[in-house]
Amino acid sequence: MNDSTNTNPLTRMRGGYTSFSDSIHDRWATAPRWARWVVYLLLIVLAIALPADGIGSFMSPYTDWPTLLFFPIGGYILLAIGLNVVVGQAGMLDLGYVAFFAIGGYGMAVFGTKYGWSFWEILVVGVLLSALSGILLGAPTLRLRGDYLAIVTLGFGEIVRKTANNWNYIGGPNGIGGIPHPPTLTEWTIPDNGLFDAIGIGGVQPFKYGALDGKPYYYLMLVLIILAIVFVKRLEASRVGRAWASIREDEDAAELMGVPTFKFKLAAFAIGAAIGGAGGVMYASQAVSIIPTNFPFILSATILAAVVLGGSGNLPGVILGAFLVAWIPERIRGLQEYRVLVFGAVLVILMIFRPEGLLPSRRRKAELAEGEGGMGSMGAEVGGPVTVGAGEGVE
């Protein structure tokens, strides 16, 4: 791709970026274990220092930076990690992912306000509830593929929102208010001295979940994100991950290798849903009140855009994508009504330069080149009378 003879400047820039990211990728792949841990540690320190005012004044001049970091940025990242399991790893196109976010959110609201459960209990229940709803949606529909599955999931997202809108027990269009915050774990304050001040977190009470300070919520989200990353990463390297990769790349061939494709697709759906549900519980516990319009279709689309933009299937890419998709619209708030227009233009430009995503996995590149294994193959592939068997079988 990096042929210097090509006169098209766009192609040349694209090529330059590709070879740059490839060299980073190579270096990372050959880096020793300790070097990787150092990088992980630095990233965590960076994430802890991120809400500092100094960083915030540049990153977010218009809104409260720690709150922004919690949601949308942290929330989108968590959702993108979950959706990436479904879309990026198992290769199924899910357009109704917001449904699981909503189920988690409403779970928090209902159990918190009507039953007086605490956040920690509801987090567990909410995750299980979302996973269960993922299985309930998946079991009858996962025999569909590609576009057909996308349409069904799209419908599911709408059904959940409409149900919330019309069900008086959960407040109908007015939603639920007075959702409790997580109980404060400790009033402990980070000491106000040199080191902590230097990274801007001196004087913060990281485990006190009140109405004012966004930082403790952000840290809670950070913990959840790290747990999700570790969990998903471990799965990816396991037999489950191999099965997902084979399903994504060629579902029929996977079945012929003895992979129980249906079971693994269902598992991907349930795990993705569980992570989305965890995001929903977190979101509702900070937001105090939620209404059905907090969970619109456009949120599903935005998270999907984050996954694709960042590099579907590659975790660092997906996280970067989610960060940008959440952050850019807030950063350019000063443009007022032109904000969404500029945001759209930025997305289009990014996709022109990097059609395979900002940080794609190398494997994904090979898959795209083959025209297979994109998002649920992106093509109609279903046991209908039209497309089966490429001309064979139908008289």
Add this chain to the structure above:
Amino acid sequence: MLLEIKDIHVHYGKIAALKGVSVEVDEGEIVTLIGANGAGKTTTLKTISGLRPLTRGQILFGGKDISKVPGHKRVLMGIGQSPEGRGIFPGMTVVENLSMGAYARRDEADKDLAEVYELFPRLAERKNQAGGTMSGGEQQMLAIGRALMTKPKVLLLDEPSMGLAPKLIQQIFEIITEINRRGTTVLLVEQNAQQALQVAHRAYVLETGKVVKSAEASALLDDPQVRAAYLGGGAEAAAGPGD
């Protein structure tokens, strides 16, 4: 009888793709299904391997009815398939593709891997290349090798000659004969009837979802009707035997 297909019917929606196909494959044989595009050859294979449900009929494998057994379990019973269009995992390397073949197995697969490399030295040379970037012939070898990694009792091959140069086709068929000589039963679907009939012991001719003829492969090679329809014999073409 190792594999016995009794009067199977398969539908895509309302359209009948197979209208009562019966095929028998005995242990140690190479049996081929030939026929034109759309005759139902691929559908027959997909139904045997469990990718397609059947609406009527029965599939017996080793005397056991497997009509309702899901595809991934049939692999463990000993049905391996190299699918239509090869079905390589494009993002996986050659080794990763081959080891997917051993995915469901609990035993060591090293010996089988060595055997596949021995049959296809080309694959050994390209171990770490991504499957999607290989040539058509190499992909076909990979597809067959991957199916062999499932340790099949019967190997289903769907159009192994499709899209390959004549010289490669020759080579692939030689390897199929070799695989069979080593003890694997082969059910071969081909449009290249000439080649298929030369390596097979017995053959079935499929037309619009039905078996219209079945005989020894050598007998079909001399059958005037078959020659006219599938071997380029008859009035329009002059492709003689042994070209």
